[in-house]
Amino acid sequence: MTTTPGSGFFAGLLDPAHRANPYPLYARIREQGPVRLGQMPVVVLSSHRDCATVLRHRAAAVERHHASIPLGPTPVHDLAGDRVGELSGTTSMLFRDAPDHIRLRRLVAKAFTPAVVRGLEPRITALADAALDRAAERGELDVVADLAYPLPITVICELLGVPLDEEPLLRRWSMLLARSLDPISATATGGRPDPGEMVRANNELHDYFERLIRHRRARPGDDLLTALIAAEESGDALTHDELVSTCALLLIAGHETTVNLIANSVLTLLRHGHRHHLAILRTASAFAGPVIEESLRFDPPVQLVPRIARAPIALPGIEIAAGDLVVLLLAAANRDPAVFADPDRFDPARGDRHLAFGLGQHFCLGAPLARLEASVALTRFAQRVRDPRLADEQPPYRDHVTLRGPARLPLTFASITPLR
Numbered sequence: 520m521t522t523t524p525g526s527g528f529f530a531g532l533l534d535p536a537h538r539a540n541p542y543p544l545y546a547r548i549r550e551q552g553p554v555r556l557g558q559m560p561v562v563v564l565s566s567h568r569d570c571a572t573v574l575r576h577r578a579a580a581v582e583r584h585h586a587s588i589p590l591g592p593t594p595v596h597d598l599a600g601d602r603v604g605e606l607s608g609t610t611s612m613l614f615r616d617a618p619d620h621i622r623l624r625r626l627v628a629k630a631f632t633p634a635v636v637r638g639l640e641p642r643i644t645a646l647a648d649a650a651l652d653r654a655a656e657r658g659e660l661d662v663v664a665d666l667a668y669p670l671p672i673t674v675i676c677e678l679l680g681v682p683l684d685e686e687p688l689l690r691r692w693s694m695l696l697a698r699s700l701d702p703i704s705a706t707a708t709g710g711r712p713d714p715g716e717m718v719r720a721n722n723e724l725h726d727y728f729e730r731l732i733r734h735r736r737a738r739p740g741d742d743l744l745t746a747l748i749a750a751e752e753s754g755d756a757l758t759h760d761e762l763v764s765t766c767a768l769l770l771i772a773g774h775e776t777t778v779n780l781i782a783n784s785v786l787t788l789l790r791h792g793h794r795h796h797l798a799i800l801r802t803a804s805a806f807a808g809p810v811i812e813e814s815l816r817f818d819p820p821v822q823l824v825p826r827i828a829r830a831p832i833a834l835p836g837i838e839i840a841a842g843d844l845v846v847l848l849l850a851a852a853n854r855d856p857a858v859f860a861d862p863d864r865f866d867p868a869r870g871d872r873h874l875a876f877g878l879g880q881h882f883c884l885g886a887p888l889a890r891l892e893a894s895v896a897l898t899r900f901a902q903r904v905r906d907p908r909l910a911d912e913q914p915p916y917r918d919h920v921t922l923r924g925p926a927r928l929p930l931t932f933a934s935i936t937p938l939r
């Protein structure tokens with residue numbers, strides 16, 4: 520155990536007690552400036568300037584072999600330090616540097632052009648309305664389970680060509696694997712699921728996509744999976760392992776994050792002081808854009824991302840050495856008073872200088888889709904749900920550190936307006 524202030528703050532970050540509101544802790548970490556965790560090759564950055572600089576820096580890599588300490592998600596060790604297995608999936612673009620990163624990203628980028636995403640709007644609207652119709656019938660609405668989850672999971676399953684009746688299987692694997700993005704030391708706090716369980720979930724998800732790919736090879740469809748298989752078959756554009764990893768990445772990135780964006784947005788709007796934004800949304804759907812951008816800044820679904828320095832990086836106040844793991848606290852950067860005046864105030868008029876989707880080469884590929892899904896969900900919610908109130912002012916949070924969001928968000932409401 521190290522005893523520097525940095526390591527104390529970092530332990531706080533992993534502590535479930537801070538999950539519901541980590542922002543006072545982030546403010547303290549940011550005031551400290553860049554910190555090194557004791558003698559470890561781990562640096563935590565929390566200002567907007569430092570995070571943005573590293574995200575754009577040529578020496579900031581994502582491939583884990585550059586690190587001077589062994590890093591998750593592969594291999595996985597239990598608390599006693601014994602190796603329990605490996606998480607595959609690190610051949611996807613998220614964990615690759617150029618030139619492989621560029622090759623893999625280009626293949627998938629075609630599926631997320633603004634035109635393709637715009638074309639999904641009627642389907643997303645129909646899904647949001649169907650979710651609200653079901654809630655109206657039951658007379659109950661948990662924003663997470665009934666709206667925020669079904670929307671993005673259905674969209675990404677339909678894009679990929681995953682049969683929706685298999686979604687419950689995917690939900691469990693995805694939930695476990697989303698936790699593999701948490702900082703390694705989460706293991707030390709006991710805040711992480713059993714590593715063996717994570718390895719099994721990883722293997723089962725990969726076996727699942729292996730089977731689906733075999734099936735789709737025999738019967739091509741009109742989906743992203745078929746397009747990626749064609750790329751794999753056409754030469755060396757995509758190896759089989761990369762194909763499987765890409766499917767797993769898209770499935771997890773395509774919904775675990777957007778669920779949190781929708782839920783965080785509703786939660787913020789229903790907390791005192793922000794209900795008037797809902798009233799505006801009811802009549803002016805264009806207001807959804809600014810509300811979503813501010814929600815991304817104020818309460819980002821991805822709280823941190825890692826980088827590994829493959830060469831020294833000099834920042835004011837700290838020397839990052841080659842091999843250092845650099846933890847970028849995006850959620851702290853998004854409330855940096857040097858960039859955002861009165862940063863703890865929710866203000867949709869601010870614009871989009873936040874880092875919620877990252878920056879540079881790995882900037883979120885699904886950002887246009889996420890923005891559209893959240894804006895449709897929020898607009899339909901505002902237009903159809905009458906007098907929504909939080910049933911619980913302090914809803915429970917999932918354990919996840921990196922992909923942070925409420926576990927449940929039950930509401931009371933007067934009625935849900937039926938569609939004409």
Ligand code: HEM
Pocket residue numbers: 612613614624675768769772773774776777780819820821824825874875876877878880881882883884885886888889
């Ligand atoms: C609110 C929702 C979302 C948020 C906050 C979010 C956030 C992020 C962030 C911060 C990164 C950069 C990671 C890094 O730099 O290490 C990223 C990358 C990525 N995201 Fe998203 N994401 C969201 C939704 C989506 C959706 C809907 C999809 C796909 C359907 C998606 C697909 C991806 C992919 C493929 C990457 C990797 C890009 C690369 O490595 O070049 N994301 N996302």
